[in-house]
Amino acid sequence: MDLYEVIGARRSVRAFSPKPVEREKLHRLFAAAAGAPSAMNSQPWHFHVAMGATRERVGQTMAQSTLHLREYIGILPQAKLDFAERFYADLGQAPLVAAVSAPIMSDDLDKLNTYISVGCAMENMLLAATAEDLACCSLTFSFWVRDDLAAAFALPEDREVVALILIGYPVEKPVAPPHNMDVVTYLD
Ligand SMILES: Cc1cc2nc3c(=O)[nH]c(=O)nc-3n(C[C@H](O)[C@H](O)[C@H](O)COP(=O)(O)O)c2cc1C
Incomplete structure (x- = not known):
């Protein structure tokens, strides 16, 4: 696939096979992420890949996020709400769940630069996954349980x-x- 085909083929996928992802493919995904542009070449991203017991813990933490669904997404139709509840409870059975972390910024411009840079790295990775016949889904619903996730991924206090x-x-x-x-x- 050329670049435009990869861009067109990329989709957010919410149902995964238990088939393990080859380590060489993962390396290529994260190398693609690492090659992204960033503000002042700050490269603020780091990817933390949950496998095994950490994957379990992250799954349990995200399942808790469904408590916030009805509270914060009152505008969703019932069928979408029911799907979201099931999806966050098992994360589509994805074998791997990566957290993207970045330094916590207080200045507005630093925040803007950080989040845009992280987004660039994420998209590189999503496109690389598509080219490798893998699939991804980005989630910021994680926001509702961000402190518990930071603990599960053992983030230092200055990263989110x-x-x-x-x-x-x-x-x-x-x-x-x-x-x-x-x-x-x-x-x-
Ligand atoms: C910043 C960002 C946050 C997202 N958060 C979620 C999320 O919390 N839950 C979810 O199911 N999808 C999430 N998505 C995926 C979007 O729903 C998806 O990209 C959008 O519906 C378009 O579909 P496509 O990616 O297949 O083109 C997110 C995507 C982005 C870029």
Whole structure:
């Protein structure tokens, strides 16, 4: 696949096979992430991959996040709410769950630069996963249990979990949701 095909083929997947992900593939995913651009080349990201007992603990922690679903997402239709409750309870059975961490910033510009840089690394990784026939789903619903996740991933106090990324072989092929193509205004 060329780059545009990979971009077109990438989907957020929420159902995974238990098939283990080869370590060489993982290395290529994180090498792609590491090659991303970042503000002043700060490279604020670090990827923490939960396997084994840590994967279990992260799963249990994320299952707790469903307590917040009805509280904070009252606008979702019932079917989506029920799906979300099931999905966060088992994270689509993803064999690997990575946390992306970054230094905690107080200054607004530092925060902006940090989160955008982390997003660049995440997208590199998502595209690399697509090229490797793997699939991912980024999650920021992790926000509701961020302190427990920081403990589960043994983060130092000066770093925060920005997002989780589920990684594995997909067992579903989601239809692309509508993507608005009217995203540009040219100005003379
Ligand atoms: C910053 C960010 C946060 C996201 N958080 C979640 C999430 O918490 N739960 C979830 O199911 N999907 C999450 N997603 C995936 C989006 O729902 C998905 O990208 C979007 O619906 C478009 O679908 P596509 O990725 O297949 O194009 C997130 C994506 C991004 C970029």
